[in-house]
Ligand SMILES: Nc1ncnc2c1ncn2[C@@H]1O[C@H](COP(=O)(O)OP(=O)(O)OP(=O)(O)O)[C@@H](O)[C@H]1O
């Protein structure tokens with residue numbers, strides 16, 4: 001079974017590799033329209049128009065050719081969306097950023113499960129102290145909105161240094177996964 005969260009981690013990784021300072025993610029079930037919308041928008045380097053087409057080819061990657069000859073993140077996400085009878089889009093502008101989106105029917109039997117979205121968000125936030133994230137996850141399985149920007153503002157000039165302190169990591173875990181350190185889930189205490 002595919003997990004959407006794993007695809008999202010790959011897409012977010014692309015944003016980080018492109019030097020994004022802000023990554024916004026929406027995973028929103030629209031019950032009325034009967035679709036799931038997945039959108040990831042970043043303010044990274046973007047790509048010139050010619051590169052966008054190439055980026056969808058699995059044999060194209062800007063990663064050092066010596067290490068890696070194929071790039072699969074985008075083609076795999078596109079394939080996932082299209083195999084669910086959905087629509088994949090990518091818009092990118094050099095120097096501005098990139099928006100990748102997939103919209104597919106909610107009732108499709110082939111659709112992936114959400115997977116560990118909390119753990120994915122936690123890994124992104126905890127692992128990237130200088131990058132801001134805004135997450136909106138609204139599905140039957142999860143309802144979470146989280147923005148690192150007010151957190152950073154509240155922490156002040158030392159935010160990046162404090163980001164990975166034990167107290168902050170504990171707090172991020174609680175906020176993003178709903179779990180306390182001992183594995184007890186919020187509300188069950
Ligand atoms: N958000 C983005 N901003 C700028 N460039 C991007 C972005 N996403 C993808 N690209 C470009 O498209 C190429 C292909 O992306 P894709 O995710 O398919 O493969 P990859 O990241 O190179 O390798 P893999 O995902 O398999 O580790 C990237 O190498 C990069 O040049």
Ligand SMILES: [Mg+2]
Pocket residue numbers: 010011013014071072073074
């Ligand atoms: Mg990638």
